[in-house]
Amino acid sequence: MNNPWEDIKLDDYENHMSLDSVKQLQTMNAIMKEQFEDYPVDTAMIFGIAGGNGLEHVSTEKYSKVYGVDINKDYLNAVSERYKNLFGVLECLQIDLINEKEIIPKSQLVIANLVIEYIGYQAFRDAILRVKPEYVSCVIQINKDDHNWVSDSPYLHAFDRLDEVHFQMEEQGLKKTMEEIGYQVLTVESYDLPNGKALLRIDFKKKMKYEEVYLSEFSDVFYVEEKNVARYIYGIDEVG
Numbered sequence: 001m002n003n004p005w006e007d008i009k010l011d012d013y014e015n016h017m018s019l020d021s022v023k024q025l026q027t028m029n030a031i032m033k034e035q036f037e038d039y040p041v042d043t044a045m046i047f048g049i050a051g052g053n054g055l056e057h058v059s060t061e062k063y064s065k066v067y068g069v070d071i072n073k074d075y076l077n078a079v080s081e082r083y084k085n086l087f088g089v090l091e092c093l094q095i096d097l098i099n100e101k102e103i104i105p106k107s108q109l110v111i112a113n114l115v116i117e118y119i120g121y122q123a124f125r126d127a128i129l130r131v132k133p134e135y136v137s138c139v140i141q142i143n144k145d146d147h148n149w150v151s152d153s154p155y156l157h158a159f160d161r162l163d164e165v166h167f168q169m170e171e172q173g174l175k176k177t178m179e180e181i182g183y184q185v186l187t188v189e190s191y192d193l194p195n196g197k198a199l200l201r202i203d204f205k206k207k208m209k210y211e212e213v214y215l216s217e218f219s220d221v222f223y224v225e226e227k228n229v230a231r232y233i234y235g236i237d238e239v240g
């Protein structure tokens, strides 16, 4: 059995997401703009890029490489066609994040919006361990009603099979997963949507290891704040 996302037409997904009653395409676009701008990185990877909503905010002065990862080849073809201006920077990769994570390249930032719901915490965690990003910025959907997690719309039947791969997300579950692999929470922000749903953006940063804290004492670049965080986490008092 193939993954249900491989059978969902991009038009159906985007038309559903941009309905007034759903309003997620517009909200996600604004969030993506901030995600691209917020961190001092020059490589980014988007898990579950769909049609590339938000890619117009990629600055080619800031980014040398932006990877778009998705399981659906047609989505990736549409992204390449839509963002020809990002030629040389944007690289689209057809990867199943559950079963093929060993082929994912490294990147300093991972953006994972509304995709952990479809791969689960365990596969997400394993993919992050492969990519080894410094920063991870995620958006998950919080539903007050567990049974109707897809909003009502004329396109609803396009999503009938998503039940097979859907995991209900929770703030604490995601934080715990990331903390177990050495990431600390940086920020949490909530965006209310129609229909009793909300989007939660949670950003993480990789914790520094003892040796990195120690070495950074001798570095020209002196990250006081990061060292204080590492001291707090690892209880290191003897450094500096």
Ligand SMILES: C[S@@+](CC[C@H](N)C(=O)[O-])C[C@H]1O[C@@H](n2cnc3c(N)ncnc32)[C@H](O)[C@@H]1O
Pocket (backbone or CB within 6 Å): 003, 005, 006, 028, 047, 048, 049, 050, 051, 053, 069, 070, 071, 072, 075, 095, 096, 097, 098, 099, 112, 113, 114, 115, 118, 119
């Ligand atoms: C709900 S859409 C989110 C799209 C976009 N990030 C956004 O915020 O609008 C989920 C995306 O994840 C992709 N996806 C789902 N399961 C996947 C998997 N196992 N591996 C790679 N991509 C997957 C889907 O094809 C789809 O493009």
